Amino acid sequence: AKLRELCPKRREVRTLEAALAWVEHRREECESVLRALAVEDAHDGRPERELARHLIELYRFAEAIDFARRATERAPDDYEAWMELGHALANTGLEGPGLEALRKSQELAAGRQSAWRFNMIAVLQRTQSSFTVDRGAGELSFAWAPEGAEVLRTYEMPFYRSAREELAERYGFTPGPVLIEVFERINDFSVRSTGFEGFPALGVCFGPVVTAVAPHSEMRGHFAWSRTSFHEFTHVIHLGLSHNRCPRWITEGLATWEEEHKNPAWTRNMRRELIDAYANRELIKVRDLNRAFRSSRILFGYYEGGLLCRMLIDERGFTPMIRLLEAFDQGQDLDQAIGSVFQMTPEELDGRFERFVAQLVAPLKLEPRWSPATTAKRKLTLAAQRPKDSAQARDWDEQWCSIAWGYWQAGKRVDAEQALRKLGADVVPPRALFLRAEMALERDLRDEAKTLYEQAFAAGGEDYRARMSLGTFAVQAEDWETAERHFLAAEQAFPRYPEAQFSAERQLAQVYEKLEREDERFAVLERWLEMNSDDFATHVLVARRHAEKGRHEQAVRLFDEANQIDPFRRKLHLDWGASLAALARHEEALREFKVAQIVPPSLDPDAPDAPGDAERAKLFGLQARELLELERKDEAGETAKRALGLDPEQAEAKAVLDRLGIAHS
16 A cells, blocks of 8 residues: 555556455456556566466466466566466476476576576476376376385375375365375475475475475485375365465464374374463464464464364364365455354454363473563562462462572573572472472482472472483382382373473383383383374384284284385385284285385385395295185286295295195195
């Protein structure tokens, strides 16, 4: 409005008005402004080019193509217009034409450099020349490097197909063609996704294109490819349903909710940060949540967005979330959309969310990390004298405990000690005793710290860190019974604490291992996995324990989840296949024994050498056995013969031929 007032006739201002009109669904008004600008200068493609650029920034790539193309037609030598056209084409899956447009831009630029264009040309040339493209069901296409492609297509193609069907049914929207590009090099993924290296993500969705990091990338073993895939494909649905016209916190929040809805172990588990945000009154307001995605609180923005969606879905069901996406697509702003769908204001939603979070954090017993601002404000607003009313006096003591903890956490020991002296002498709050124990530990007064911790527990207090400290002391003293007691209490105080090195479950597992109580050890490790989907080694360890004990249903589930972290492990597929066969799930067992055969040795860190004849024969023998169980007798016989050709003594193959009545030497 200010620009319109200051310089209403400038082409740049009118171009911005045209772009705003298009974004706000006033399309005829937009075209009218563009026509007027074209009459004034028929060879100036900047208005259409800038409109395309705005749409690209909003991830509305398909809409941008027409404007970018019109800009190149109006001004064929405009290298920037060609660059926008290439950007839009590539991110709608038209990578060949997109690459051509970017090369045209580079040619017309006549030496004027663009790091984004240079990088994008390089990565598109690589995908066009060296990637294998597989066509899947439901208008899905997959592009990946040839090495490992057979393994990836075995799992990722059916996974994406299933995700597409599940999400399309839930949202009532079926997307069009989608290209999924999987990169085994992190830098290639980053450049394809943003134009530059160093992008700290595992997947990106442009709508018709999804880019993802391969499970055998440099991030190998640290993420579940299935989780990334499901998250990004939910964005395919969200962007298609809303035309990317809704706040990012809603789409990211819904995608985060979808992760946990699909698999509870896919939780982001930022409950520690939630405790801190709630205690410091730093939950992000709905009006500010979108800005969090451009700040240092981006990860918490994902988490809080997911919790907001969870609360709304728990209270109102899922359908209103679809209505919310549609409301934004229709051009409603935040107040209108939340008001029309949920009959409340953003501020009322904030209040409901704060109460929801209070319920989530109430069972978790861990001292918040107090911000300096909270500590200073609390001290300034607290009454100078301890109230006479007993309830008010207890609250006053607790406030001084919080101030003392805040100072201690900020490294201000003297101020913390001074704050503790404010407390009444009659009853010392457990939190004060916990803090005094921490202070004693810093001075290496372990016995004093232990006494203070125990006094705090006796006074009705509970704290995760205190339990972990006492459990650690007991381990060091080889007092396993006491260690078990404190680690179990710690697990109750904060189940599935997210940091492995400070996890009660992990420490408890080590205690049980020392005591040779294996059943309890594996049970607690399995509890740890309930919120840790990215731990490959523990998944396999617990799965093999289940298999040894004949609990193949549990084993299969965990082998499957391990495969969703790293499918390039031959031994994993053999073990998984054996448990599937034990459950008479012969088609799936056959798949696993075949995959064990096609895992490239160069990608298998457990077995980097090519399998010898005996191992190859065993794989053929296992396949023959499963084929026979599936009544595919001819295939079973031929496969068994192949096994015996490699190893005449291969037991499974000989058994298959015996059952078929076929002689063998």
